[in-house]
Amino acid sequence: MNQIRPVKPLISEVLFGRMQETLARGEKILLSLNRRGAMSTLVCRDCGWAARCPSCDLLMRVHTKPENSLLCHFCESKWSLPEKCPQCHSYHLVQSGARVQSIDTHVRELLPEARILLIEDLNKVTPKTLTEYDIFIGTQKISSLPIENLGLTAFLLVESDLAVPDYDIEESMYQQIRHFFYRSRDIILQTRSPKLPLITEVTSGNFRSFFQKTVTERKQFHLPPFTQMVTVYISDSSESVVQQRIASTASSMIEAAKHTSDTTVLYDHLLFEKRAGKYRQKILIRSPNMVSFLEPFRAQLVRGRGIEVEWL
Numbered sequence: 001m002n003q004i005r006p007v008k009p010l011i012s013e014v015l016f017g018r019m020q021e022t023l024a025r026g027e028k029i030l031l032s033l034n035r036r037g038a039m040s041t042l043v044c045r046d047c048g049w050a051a052r053c054p055s056c057d058l059l060m061r062v063h064t065k066p067e068n069s070l071l072c073h074f075c076e077s078k079w080s081l082p083e084k085c086p087q088c089h090s091y092h093l094v095q096s097g098a099r100v101q102s103i104d105t106h107v108r109e110l111l112p113e114a115r116i117l118l119i120e121d122l123n124k125v126t127p128k129t130l131t132e133y134d135i136f137i138g139t140q141k142i143s144s145l146p147i148e149n150l151g152l153t154a155f156l157l158v159e160s161d162l163a164v165p166d167y168d169i170e171e172s173m174y175q176q177i178r179h180f181f182y183r184s185r186d187i188i189l190q191t192r193s194p195k196l197p198l199i200t201e202v203t204s205g206n207f208r209s210f211f212q213k214t215v216t217e218r219k220q221f222h223l224p225p226f227t228q229m230v231t232v233y234i235s236d237s238s239e240s241v242v243q244q245r246i247a248s249t250a251s252s253m254i255e256a257a258k259h260t261s262d263t264t265v266l267y268d269h270l271l272f273e274k275r276a277g278k279y280r281q282k283i284l285i286r287s288p289n290m291v292s293f294l295e296p297f298r299a300q301l302v303r304g305r306g307i308e309v310e311w312l
């Protein structure tokens, strides 16, 4: 995407050409862009470096408010934007991001004759719908869609799909892309950072080396299956109630973690999520013995109103 002229944002000249060819052959097209990754990440054009959280190994997102910074959406740690690439010292760092909403408008403008379906909810797609359209735009995991006669699958911006706060996002992307190697005549991966390790791994198809690298990283970053992880969410319609409750739970957990080996408790008292009119904050816990670590908090977690515990 750095060298090829875009016809529309996220639709390169190459992709557009292939789309026209595919439709001319009477085959179907699948365009993939994960909505959850629709924010900017920081990548190096020259060497494939991408800004990763030093404690979670996940791609960080660029935030411009209140100031320019990189934020890990998993552990919520915050860093300043580097001026040059820490790996190859190039100044060609780019903020690479995507807006899902406008993709289908752009595709409709380019190919007004084509029947286009924007898939926002996989449950609403029936086998019949799949026969009625030529182009599908998927905003989540789309590999389960049984589209027949698939001529072209394009991942519109790989780094954006990777910027999702799940520790297994690389494995899931690897699997998704490889899946289409068997189902789609052509595959296009668009990126502004062509040397991203995932792209090399997917195209070489060396599963063993990808597996070994992933296992090593999970071990190094204390991720499952080498530890256990839990997120505790506390929500309420009042911001200050959430803040008070999470502060007291978090501080007793942080205290308990000091006496438990290899256990970490992370929480950022400033970061709020707002969902369905409720404020929500989270505590992230990593521990090799989660059940015994959580035991003393059991009553509090089970009976507490507005508390959700999620195993990762």
Ligand SMILES: [Zn+2]
Residues within 6 Å of the ligand: 044, 045, 046, 047, 048, 049, 085, 086, 087, 088, 089, 090
């Ligand atoms: Zn670089």
Ligand SMILES: [Zn+2]
Residues within 6 Å of the ligand: 053, 054, 055, 056, 057, 058, 072, 073, 074, 075, 076, 077
């Ligand atoms: Zn992190």
